[in-house]
Amino acid sequence: xxxxxxxxxxxxxxxSGSRSAxxxxxxxxxxxxxxxxxxxxTISRILGSGYTVRASYGHIADIAAxxxxxxxxxxxxxxxxLTKKGAEVVRGLSIDLVGASELILATDDDREGEMxxxxxxxxxxxxxxxxxxxxxxxxxxEVLGALEDRRSIDPRLVEAARSRRxxxxxWGFRMSPVLWEKVRGGLSAGRVQNPALRLVxxxxxxxxxxxxxxxxxVEARLALDPxxxxxxxxxxxxAVASSKDFDDAGRIAGDSRRLDPDDAAALVxxxxxxxxxxxxxxxxxxxxxxxxxxxxxxLLSDIVNRLKVGSARAQALVNQLYEKGxxxxxxxxxxxLSREATAAARAVAVELFGADSVPxxxxxxxxxxxxxxxxxxxxxxxxSVRSIRGLTPAHAAVYEMIWRRTIASQMVDATxxxxxxxxxxxxxxxxxxxxxxxxxxxxPGHRLVFSHPDDDVPTPLASVSEGDTVAIASxxxxxxxTRPPARYTESSLITALExxxxxxxxxYASTMEALRREYMWSRRGDRALLPTITGIAVHGFLALCxxxxxxxxxxxxxxxxxxxxxxxxxxxxxLLSGFLLEGDGDWPALEPAIAxxxxxxxxxxxxxxxxxEHPVTGESIILRAGKTFGRRAKGAKWGSGAPYLKCxxxxxxxxxxxxxxxxSLEQAVALVDVPREGRDLGAHDGESVLxxxxxxxxxxxxxxxxxxxxxxxxASMNLAGALDRVDKRxxxxxxxxxx
DNA sequence: CAGTGAGCGAGCTTCCGCTTGACTT
Numbered sequence: 001x002x003x004x005x006x007x008x009x010x011x012x013x014x015x016s017g018s019r020s021a022x023x024x025x026x027x028x029x030x031x032x033x034x035x036x037x038x039x040x041x042t043i044s045r046i047l048g049s050g051y052t053v054r055a056s057y058g059h060i061a062d063i064a065a066x067x068x069x070x071x072x073x074x075x076x077x078x079x080x081x082l083t084k085k086g087a088e089v090v091r092g093l094s095i096d097l098v099g100a101s102e103l104i105l106a107t108d109d110d111r112e113g114e115m116x117x118x119x120x121x122x123x124x125x126x127x128x129x130x131x132x133x134x135x136x137x138x139x140x141x142e143v144l145g146a147l148e149d150r151r152s153i154d155p156r157l158v159e160a161a162r163s164r165r166x167x168x169x170x171w172g173f174r175m176s177p178v179l180w181e182k183v184r185g186g187l188s189a190g191r192v193q194n195p196a197l198r199l200v201x202x203x204x205x206x207x208x209x210x211x212x213x214x215x216x217x218v219e220a221r222l223a224l225d226p227x228x229x230x231x232x233x234x235x236x237x238x239a240v241a242s243s244k245d246f247d248d249a250g251r252i253a254g255d256s257r258r259l260d261p262d263d264a265a266a267l268v269x270x271x272x273x274x275x276x277x278x279x280x281x282x283x284x285x286x287x288x289x290x291x292x293x294x295x296x297x298x299l300l301s302d303i304v305n306r307l308k309v310g311s312a313r314a315q316a317l318v319n320q321l322y323e324k325g326x327x328x329x330x331x332x333x334x335x336x337l338s339r340e341a342t343a344a345a346r347a348v349a350v351e352l353f354g355a356d357s358v359p360x361x362x363x364x365x366x367x368x369x370x371x372x373x374x375x376x377x378x379x380x381x382x383x384s385v386r387s388i389r390g391l392t393p394a395h396a397a398v399y400e401m402i403w404r405r406t407i408a409s410q411m412v413d414a415t416x417x418x419x420x421x422x423x424x425x426x427x428x429x430x431x432x433x434x435x436x437x438x439x440x441x442x443x444p445g446h447r448l449v450f451s452h453p454d455d456d457v458p459t460p461l462a463s464v465s466e467g468d469t470v471a472i473a474s475x476x477x478x479x480x481x482t483r484p485p486a487r488y489t490e491s492s493l494i495t496a497l498e499x500x501x502x503x504x505x506x507x508y509a510s511t512m513e514a515l516r517r518e519y520m521w522s523r524r525g526d527r528a529l530l531p532t533i534t535g536i537a538v539h540g541f542l543a544l545c546x547x548x549x550x551x552x553x554x555x556x557x558x559x560x561x562x563x564x565x566x567x568x569x570x571x572x573x574x575l576l577s578g579f580l581l582e583g584d585g586d587w588p589a590l591e592p593a594i595a596x597x598x599x600x601x602x603x604x605x606x607x608x609x610x611x612x613e614h615p616v617t618g619e620s621i622i623l624r625a626g627k628t629f630g631r632r633a634k635g636a637k638w639g640s641g642a643p644y645l646k647c648x649x650x651x652x653x654x655x656x657x658x659x660x661x662x663x664s665l666e667q668a669v670a671l672v673d674v675p676r677e678g679r680d681l682g683a684h685d686g687e688s689v690l691x692x693x694x695x696x697x698x699x700x701x702x703x704x705x706x707x708x709x710x711x712x713x714x715a716s717m718n719l720a721g722a723l724d725r726v727d728k729r730x731x732x733x734x735x736x737x738x739x
Numbered sequence: 740c741a742g743t744g745a746g747c748g749a750g751c752t753t754c755c756g757c758t759t760g761a762c763t764t
Binding site: 035085171172186190192657706707 | 757
């Protein structure tokens with residue numbers, strides 16, 4: 001949804017008169033402006049009645065959402081206009097400013113906060129003295145201390161923010177139209193979404209190319225207490241291949257060898273009822289630090305995984321806890337805890353688990369390079385409060401996660417011992433070595449409070465010594481298959497973006513929604529993200545024509561350059577000119593690249609994939625993204641824009657949402673072989689059953705009832721199968737009529 | 740994202756980053 005920008009006042013004008021009296025602060029009192037209204041009451045309480053505290057509600061102004069918003073010829077000038085909401089905010093603040101003795105800008109301590117402060121001055125035009133203060137957390141010492149540490153707005157930081165804003169605008173508003181021209185109307189490109197899409201699409205190609213390897217292994221259950229399962233690791237000194245030894249093509253990558261099934265069977269037969277000798281016992285210290293206190297990406301991931309909700313809902317849950325004052329600021333990239341919070345978390349741990357549960361020197365956590373660090377980690381505001389009455393179960397669960405994670409972060413490492421035992425057996429003239437490993441945790445430390453699905457599960461190993469012989473309780477051959485890399489979920493995608501420093505805590509959830517518009521989807525009840533055919537086509541196009549602009553490192557390079565702007569070592573114009581016009585060490589010039597692609601790239605050369613040849617006609621079958629049709633604002637389409645299969649002269653539509661990794665030549669042939677007018681599967685009740693292929697995929701029809709057919713069932717679809725689908729559809733329709 | 744299934748017509752789409760509401764069920 002695009003934001004309207006206007007500086008004309010609208011509605012609530014009639015009430016502004018009466019509001020002004022109520023709103024105006026104490027005469028002669030300084031006006032303090034923060035970004036978020038939920039900070040207002042706390043800061044008000046700290047400052048007392050001598051100050052008026054108000055909020056800007058985030059950004060109040062923006063550059064226009066139009067391609068011509070930036071005047072390149074005029075040194076990349078891009079005027080900021082009040083947004084619709086910003087105009088209302090500014091109107092209210094001007095009233096608050098009447099009679100104020102001074103204006104104190106207390107927006108967040110980061111680049112965007114500096115820009116908001118700057119824009120407030122630009123649009124409020126105060127006649128009183130203006131100063132800028134920052135505080136890391138809303139505590140009395142920090143806030144009062146900040147008042148003693150006034151500064152002016154940093155114009156370089158503002159310039160860095162402006163550079164970021166304009167660069168993103170140029171990128172998005174110049175590259176998107178190339179997609180409309182070369183791929184399909186309505187599509188979008190941008191600094192954050194390009195690499196995010198790449199992650200999802202690359203993973204899909206990996207899965208498509210993945211060749212599972214089938215291999216067998218031998219496992220021996222040993223008569224120990226607790227029972228130990230030892231795995232065959234080598235035969236006659238040659239390593240036996242296991243899942244980690246195979247690459248994505250199903251080949252063995254290292255020196256190991258696939259175990260021959262006959263060898264395995266012979267070995268099992270020989271070992272049955274026998275024993276293994278302990279060849280070596282190796283003990284290593286096991287240590288795991290606590291996880292860092294929550295930053296937005298970690299917390300969203302954990303909520304999405306544990307509560308099975310989308311990232312937007314996850315973000316809303318945290319926001320609501322914050323708005324009620326239960327947790328600190330919910331959008332942060334900084335895992336650091338304040339000194340007070342650290343002490344409070346330690347005190348809670350000591351009270352619950354004793355003095356030994358915290359390290360002598362408090363654990364400290366640091367933000368990654370490039371992080372904005374305007375806030376501390378997400379933590380309970382009152383550390384001793386373990387649960388809060390009156391919350392919904394979802395809110396309570398999120399609060400408890402935050403509480404646990406915070407306390408755990410201040411506790412001692414989990415330590416223990418990892419024991420690895422090698423067993424040997426000489427059977428039938430062959431030397432078989434087995435291995436078993438186990439971990440015992442002696443000091444659980446932080447694990448007492450916070451557990452994570454990725455935590456190691458303790459697996460105590462029975463005590464054995466070198467030279468011991470151990471009876472084999474049972475022995476067997478196991479057949480295993482390697483698995484392709486997992487698809488991303490919103491949770492893991494957000495984590496990956498955060499690791500690359502791409503996107504900001506305030507935008508992760510909306511980035512997911514933006515990508516779901518055209519580029520990715522998930523099946524009902526499944527969180528795995530699949531790229532659409534459009535998404536695969538767009539990424540393919542971008543990777544081919546603008547390889548530097550799908551790079552995971554572009555954002556971090558941009559951040560380095562913005563840092564130079566912030567320190568005064570580079571000008572906005574120099575940075576943007578390099579980015580758009582001339583190119584420099586960090587990026588090729590965007591505009592010439594676009595001109596080249598416009599002139600040289602033929603949309604006809606953009607198959608998504610050549611699936612292979614039709615076994616009968618010999619023609620190649622090609623999957624293509626939809627034609628360059630536009631889409632009306634209200635959703636009605638100009639052209640179908642749907643992807644299609646091309647086989648000779650014939651075009652067959654395919655759903656944008658198919659399982660691309662599994663989409664095979666056989667499936668494509670089955671689709672292409674369905675005639676345009678449909679295939680008659682036979683008659684039932686005097687009327688024929690028809691199989692057709694439409695733009696939402698294949699479907700069958702009988703007596704006006706239509707039911708869709710999964711792509712992988714087209715080849716084998718017959719009269720009985722079609723009637724079955726039609727019947728199911730009929731009863732689904734009937735149920736719907738009832739309710 | 741349930742459950743659709745045209746083939747005309749010639750003007751729309753788009754970025755990232757701050758922050759809450761005012762809608763309905």
